Amino acid sequence: MTDNIIKKNDIVVRFAGDSGDGMQLSGTLFSDASALTGNDIATFPDYPAEIRAPHNTIAGVSGYQVHVGNHIYSSGDKCDILVAMNPASFKSNLKWAKKGATVIVDIDTFTEEAMTKAGYTSDPFTDELERAYAIVKAPITSFTANIGTEQGAEKKTYEKCRNMFALGIIFYMTHKKLDQTNAYLERKFAKKPDVIKLNEAVLSAGYEYADKLEVIHSHIYEVSHAEMPKGRYRNITGNVATAWGLLAASERSGRRLFLGSYPITPATEVMVELSKHKGLGARVFQAEDEIAGICSAIGASYAGALACTSTSGPGLSLKSEALGLAVMTELPLVVVDVQRGGPSTGLPTKTEQSDLNQALYGRNGEAPLVVVAASSSANCFYWAYNAAKLALEHMTPVILLTDGYLGNGSQLFRIPKVADLPSITPRLATPNDPDYRPFRRDPETFAREWALPGMEGLSHRVGGLEKCPDGPLSTDPENHALMTYNRQEKVNRVANYIPDQEVTGNPDGDLLVVGWGGTAGALTLAVEEMNNEGKKVAYTHFNYICPLPKNTGDILRKYKKIVVCELNNGQFAGYLRTQFPECPMKQYNKVMGLPFEVGELKDCFTKILGE
């Protein structure tokens, strides 16, 4: 490598191919290797709902975007390098490539038939296109087939290795070694030495192929190492981080972890991950439906567990009635909603923030509960932990909103020590307490006490019917008014136990950008770039949604121009307006099943500043 190496703060690589071409794996291996060699990373899988849509169609295209470098907040807008394993992925993904990007295609797949299936009526590689991008027409299929045949492998085996050839090219272009991936292959196929040998050979062949290509030599990148706080790091997806946060909360609180859930995209991974950890005491129950998922969790909560259920939008709809029961019985419960595009089945594999109203209001009666939102794949760990802490200490259901982007995406995670996490003190009743009453409340938090079946002398009944503070049923009008007030006040008082909302960017800015939940990456970068370009933009990002931090109004009232940015039609903006009607707010909304791009946000902010 004697070339002019292009030094960059960060680059974006996008792997695209047919479902089953191994693009998710290529992306993961590239991001792992990058992280281990000192880059910060963020990833974004973009895959179809179908497991194997018809071969070579646009519907079957699966993508995985990796953003590596220094200070990586999001998975990046457009890519510097695009890998397209067939005509359909080339056609549908070229729009994600920057002008001048290197585009690697498997030219062997560009047959008449495949191009027609992808919707091409003429040669896709026009002169105009060749001028706009550095297109590398690599014969990936035939190279891989030659190696496979030489090693005596079967066709169906070596066909699965094409992604390794592409990965080899990418490793060469990004100046990385193959050791990491070889080690992974040796672990994964430990019992199949033939497969290890084949994959390693194809990976090296891709690397060597790139070495011989002139066009690639002018596109070799060296990406800055990340400047990160000292500590031990790992790569983690949001869904795994969520699962681990719950495990940590269980250990710290001393309450058994129970998860009652039903498979649903994109939340299933939370249950899948916890299912592996019975050894750590995780009691996972795959229920017969979403309703049984939450109801089993409510039963487990009554019996004394740190009880959780994980789901996505349609599942949350099914859980609505039971959530009301958890509100009424004032039991601790964590509901994880990994949001996806809605309504109804909507866009199961795509991200959105459109369950906010459902989380805040989606129950019959006056049914307040706590809502919090994670804002990065890695901090899903802390927000899951925090949701459990709030539930156990305040005796309330808590909805944790994450989304498909955070849940499936991955990031570097600085590994904490469980002992360093904030303590969790469940509000357990004392056996044989003669003064125990089911709805006796802590005067500060208004939380009731948790008396568990098995505790002597505290037998009592809970249920969906209104009760009086001593426990028995009551339809008394004044009592209902009092209990309704108490349930609301308990949730309101959570605000006394959460930190103040912070403003970043330029706090004296002319514009306040407001975000919440999973959009923090793109918003942070957009605000940072604007300020670097001399504009004055302030930014505040919400994780505590209900109740809001106590200083929220003070912040909002300071700015003449406010824009609330979210991946829905303005649910958080509407929520803020009901509480702070004196603050005029603009909105920037996107409902395309896609995360924000930094570019579109900057355009929006620039326009508002100019008004």
Added chain:
Amino acid sequence: MAERHFVPKAECEYTKADFQSDQMVKWCPGCGDHAILASLLNTFPKTHHKKENILMVSGIGCSSRIPYYVDTYGFHSIHGRACAIATGAKLANPALSVWVNMGDGDSMAIGGNHLIHAVRRNQDLNITIFNNEIYGLTKGQYSPTTKFGQITKTSPFGTIDYPFNPGELVMGAQGTFFARALDCVPGLTTDIMTRAASHDGTSVVEVLQNCMIFNDKTHAAITDRAVRDDRTIVLEHGKPMIFGKEKNKGIRFNGRCLEAVTIGENGITLDDIMVHDETTEDTGIHMMLARMCGELPVAIGVIRNVKKTSYTQLYEDQMDECMATGKYKCVDDLLNSGDTWEV
């Protein structure tokens, strides 16, 4: 696999009074629920389970008010979901003796899915279905067990819904314990419930219960004193299936189906009468017995009681095994597992 028992035994003897709550019982006078409550209160002392470990879970409906009338831990939940809530409670703490109480609409209409899956799993739950063949609390609409053609508030021209037989449902889901009781014979109900409590796995007890107000005498054709002996048969394990006022009728399997015969007529002797075996794994005969009606007497008592490792035991064995052999001893181990690196 070693059989394990998870519910601790009481060190003292309880009486019925220990389980009576101070709440006023608000069912209609004459409702069959009063008798079922009494049977249940008589059952608890016989189970010898620690009182504070007993949990009553119910759904919604007249019968689901029962937790308020029993002085144990109780959860009066939402319509149809009692099984799911009970499942979670038992999983969180297997030391609880969990009782699920539901009506026919609660358990087989809105809660049908939870019931069949609870039965399929065979977790250690004691389920009682109060079957009055009507929606009582909403004042008289037909339920999944209402007789075909019956006129109710929502079937003024007669129902055209074919009813469920709860026993068939339980057998269909490979249930391990099914019994049928009558509200008007509370002593037998207590005996049946006591046996249900000692069954390791899901037990389902259907109690034929009368709703005086909205479906009075729905079971009278079999439960009236004048006909009861001839229209019902109390099954006992290992004993011939004899019934009738004169104790001279019996059930015979003719190679194709069950039939009622009279001993001493047409050359029938006691040897022709089937002997009840509640432990047969195959559901065939139990299904036939549960289905008996019309010409055949309705079967009362424990129809099926089969040994099959309970979900509770399988779950706890797996948890113990995983915790004893697991790679990670604490969450810190997990956080630091796999590829990690120092910066």
